[in-house]
Amino acid sequence: MQFPSHGANYEQLYKNFNLEMPKTVYDLSENVNFLGFPKQIEMLWQDLLAKITSYPNALAEPLRTMIATKHNVTPECILVGNGGAELLTFYAQVYKGKKVILIHPTFSEYKMTLEAAGAEIVNITVGDFVNYHLPLEEVKLHMKAADCLYLCNPNNPTGALIQRETIIELIKHGEKVGCSLLIDEAFMDWTDEEHSAIDLVSTHKNVTVVRSMTKMYGIAGIRLGYLIGQPHLVSTIRNRLPHWNVNNLAISIGMECLKDEEFRLRSIQENLSKKNGIQNFLKSHHCTVTNSAANFLCFQLQHPEETENFYFHCLKQGIVLRHTQNYEGMNGKWLRIGIKNDVAMDKFTEVLAGWHE
Ligand SMILES: Cc1ncc(COP(=O)(O)O)c(C=O)c1O
Incomplete structure (x- = not known):
């Protein structure tokens, strides 16, 4: 199976894996600011x-x-x-x-x-x-x-x-x-x-x-x-x-x-509250979560052997996470998620909560 070496460019990812791409896709595999660029x-x-x-x-x-x-x-x-x-x-x-x-x-x-x-x-x-x-x-x-x-x-x-x-x-x-x-x-x-x-x-x-x-x-x-x-x-x-x-x-x-220093400070503030929310959510679902100071974090499922299945389950639901196959030491048993807007985060939490049911 050909995992891409970076996040982003998800159309290619669906193509590589021969998966049908859902109409709406939330790309959480890259770490670009969800507020976009200064106006x-x-x-x-x-x-x-x-x-x-x-x-x-x-x-x-x-x-x-x-x-x-x-x-x-x-x-x-x-x-x-x-x-x-x-x-x-x-x-x-x-x-x-x-x-x-x-x-x-x-x-x-x-x-x-x-x-x-x-x-x-x-x-x-x-x-x-x-x-x-x-x-x-x-x-x-x-x-x-x-x-x-x-x-x-x-x-x-x-x-x-x-x-x-x-x-x-x-x-x-x-x-x-x-x-x-x-x-x-x-x-x-x-x-x-x-x-x-x-x-x-x-x-x-x-x-x-x-x-x-x-x-x-x-x-x-x-x-x-x-x-x-x-x-x-x-x-x-x-x-x-x-x-x-x-x-x-x-x-x-x-x-x-x-x-535009105001844009940077606002970005930090909005990122922080969303990141805290997702960290707490993941922990409440028995995931191990990295202590991140950035606009992304890594998590490990309670049962790490399920990681690959969960990754593909997410893809089918239109959630693209970053695999960790090419992060030495992680061996694909962790996933990285970029902090994005509420709609994307809500979709992710819905899919993860469903996985645990
Ligand atoms: C740690 C790190 N350094 C450098 C880069 C390169 O970023 P860019 O070339 O977009 O400035 C990236 C991109 O993902 C990165 O994650």
């Missing part, structure tokens, strides 16, 4: 048409400077990308022939991009998926022989937050043993930012942070992300990227998104 983008649309014919600024200015100001770093530390995925792909190439540590279960693109780049991967799996507590001594031991440690914070697929103290401890250890850290904060903007490592980039040369703007701002189709790192690393990766890697629409839309 000013709609107003801007007519002006954006005028930008279609011209080449964009190769450094994605003036968005790059705006991002630098937001994070209180110099523009030379910022590299804007066609989604965080592009930056992860090109960052991985720095580790060709080198050793990189991954801590599973985590975002499957790390393994794919590092393997494609010819890096050697050291795999560590956490024992506790609910809190994603890192086995610190084991990680530190491997760091002595590794060139880089990847961390996903909050972690995809669990949503668990790695505490800032832990990050600092690992950064300092990395400095001693010559190991860099790539911290993927694709979902950090769903939190109060207390555990972000961005401010540590200017004081610790071994730290690089990658951010995505596609989830919080509902612009997965536009593609936008950025990397914050040492200027020499930024220019090394910049030189390998296509010259105009970020298009004019993405630059303008990205600026509107960053201006």
Whole structure:
């Protein structure tokens, strides 16, 4: 059976599994903001048409400077990308022939991009998926022989937050043993930012942070992300990227998104109340639920051996969940659910409650 490597694009999923697609489908397999995008983008649309014919600024200015100001770093530390995925792909190439540590279960693109780049991967799996507590001594031991440690914070697929103290401890250890850290904060903007490592980039040369703007701002189709790192690393990766890697629409839309802090705060608030509701519901149905700081979470049924049947049962009811077949350690025995609007959440709770009857 061919499980897709990512969420979203559910039409293809029904096709792959040769399943009839219900008239209404609720896609809970991806993690894009259910509120959509900031409304000013709609107003801007007519002006954006005028930008279609011209080449964009190769450094994605003036968005790059705006991002630098937001994070209180110099523009030379910022590299804007066609989604965080592009930056992860090109960052991985720095580790060709080198050793990189991954801590599973985590975002499957790390393994794919590092393997494609010819890096050697050291795999560590956490024992506790609910809190994603890192086995610190084991990680530190491997760091002595590794060139880089990847961390996903909050972690995809669990949503668990790695505490800032832990990050600092690992950064300092990395400095001693010559190991860099790539911290993927694709979902950090769903939190109060207390555990972000961005401010540590200017004081610790071994730290690089990658951010995505596609989830919080509902612009997965536009593609936008950025990397914050040492200027020499930024220019090394910049030189390998296509010259105009970020298009004019993405630059303008990205600026509107960053201006709208009210949208971000409202999104966090609405996400939180829906997430609490679904967490409580799942627990009341004897599921194990991860401690998520993001806009998705993972759960395990009371009888994990039923997971695959439940996944297909949901598909037939028009509910698309994210399988965990390619999240190492989870072996398909967990499911990830994105927090969406009330209609979608109600449909999911109805299907799960029915499963238990
Ligand atoms: C943890 C993580 N990092 C990075 C990305 C890449 O996001 P994008 O390329 O849409 O910015 C994703 C997408 O799902 C993700 O889950």
